Amino acid sequence: MIENYLEQLGRELDFDRSLSRCVRQEVEDHLWEAVAASRSGNSHEAERQAVANFGDARAIAAEFAVVSLARHTRRAGIAAVLIIVSVFIAMKARVAWYAAMQLAISDDVRAAGRIVITIDRYAFLASVVIGLGGWIYIQSRQIPAAFDPAYRRQLRRFFLLCGAAAVALVVSVISDAVLTALQLSGTGLSAEFLVPILSMAIELGCVGILIFRIRCVAQRAASTAALTHT
Amino acid sequence: MLKGHLDMIVLAALAAAGSAHGYAVIEEIKQRSGGAFDLPEGTIYPALHRLEQAGLLSSRWTTADSGRRRRVYTLTKAGHRALAERHAVWRQFSDAITGLLAGTRPRETPA
Numbered sequence: 001m002i003e004n005y006l007e008q009l010g011r012e013l014d015f016d017r018s019l020s021r022c023v024r025q026e027v028e029d030h031l032w033e034a035v036a037a038s039r040s041g042n043s044h045e046a047e048r049q050a051v052a053n054f055g056d057a058r059a060i061a062a063e064f065a066v067v068s069l070a071r072h073t074r075r076a077g078i079a080a081v082l083i084i085v086s087v088f089i090a091m092k093a094r095v096a097w098y099a100a101m102q103l104a105i106s107d108d109v110r111a112a113g114r115i116v117i118t119i120d121r122y123a124f125l126a127s128v129v130i131g132l133g134g135w136i137y138i139q140s141r142q143i144p145a146a147f148d149p150a151y152r153r154q155l156r157r158f159f160l161l162c163g164a165a166a167v168a169l170v171v172s173v174i175s176d177a178v179l180t181a182l183q184l185s186g187t188g189l190s191a192e193f194l195v196p197i198l199s200m201a202i203e204l205g206c207v208g209i210l211i212f213r214i215r216c217v218a219q220r221a222a223s224t225a226a227l228t229h230t
Numbered sequence: 231m232l233k234g235h236l237d238m239i240v241l242a243a244l245a246a247a248g249s250a251h252g253y254a255v256i257e258e259i260k261q262r263s264g265g266a267f268d269l270p271e272g273t274i275y276p277a278l279h280r281l282e283q284a285g286l287l288s289s290r291w292t293t294a295d296s297g298r299r300r301r302v303y304t305l306t307k308a309g310h311r312a313l314a315e316r317h318a319v320w321r322q323f324s325d326a327i328t329g330l331l332a333g334t335r336p337r338e339t340p341a
Contacts, residue, residue, distance in 0.1 A: 022301075023275070025298075025299045025301075026252060026275060026300075026301050027272070027275065028298065029251065029252075029253070029294060029296075029298045029299065029300050029301075030251075030252050030253045030271070030275075032296065032298065033253045033294075033296075034253065034271075036296075053270070053271050054270060054271050054272040055270025055271065055272035055273060056270070056272075059270075059272075060270070060272035060273070060275070060276065063273065063276035064275070064276050064279065066276070067276050067279045067280045067283060070280075070283065071283055142284070143280050143283050143284050145236070145237075145276075145277070145280065
């Protein structure tokens, strides 16, 4: 009976394997200890009582899912800030490389370059402000006990801020890609291109990770909502 | 109503028990409350995880005499502070209600 209960609890939390494993071990210890402490002489009855006292597996799993969602949301907030910092470092490294190699945008595309630089600057600034805002917002909230309307509102605001930061960062990285193309256009392929191309790859990778993290948290929120409502 | 005070109940039980695993926390709650709090035992575990995430508890895995893996929780400094704050708020609330009810008697309803 205990094994069946643990199986069900593990299945309900399957969307988070490490949580599922950890909860299973903890609950298993509890249930067998309850059986050992039982005054009922019948082991089957003691197991049934221990499981009944523990509560409905789905309801317990839903409470664990909320705690897990809160943890992953906070991590996504930290990841957003770290990713923005990484993009900034890659950007600065590329600019420093251009200066060291004395590479400059050719005169015929300079005007277009200025426009793209302006877009890049403001988009990046927006991503910093909004991303930091999202992180501070989610860090300053209490960890919820339930997937209630107040927590759903909190999550919506966080997704809005993270989504806006991601869009701004995508615009900034696209602008960087255009600037890199302008910078390198008209010159022959050489080893000097390695740093700009590598830094662009890092920026694109960072944006990809940010989008992936936001998507993972959204999926987790959907799983938690499903667990709570049914 | 009980759920609203679950965090305080868990913190208080852990403060009394010192380091304890979930089962021992539940036993401590039952014993100290004279069995007044009858909530599903499983509800304590998400609360323990939540309090740990908030930095009010820390946990470590040990091996029990039975050979099973056991997670043991301890109150952190922040946990002790949080408990003291909640205790003060509760005492204030309790004194206010006691004052309000002083001298009143519930009206007896006819059988």
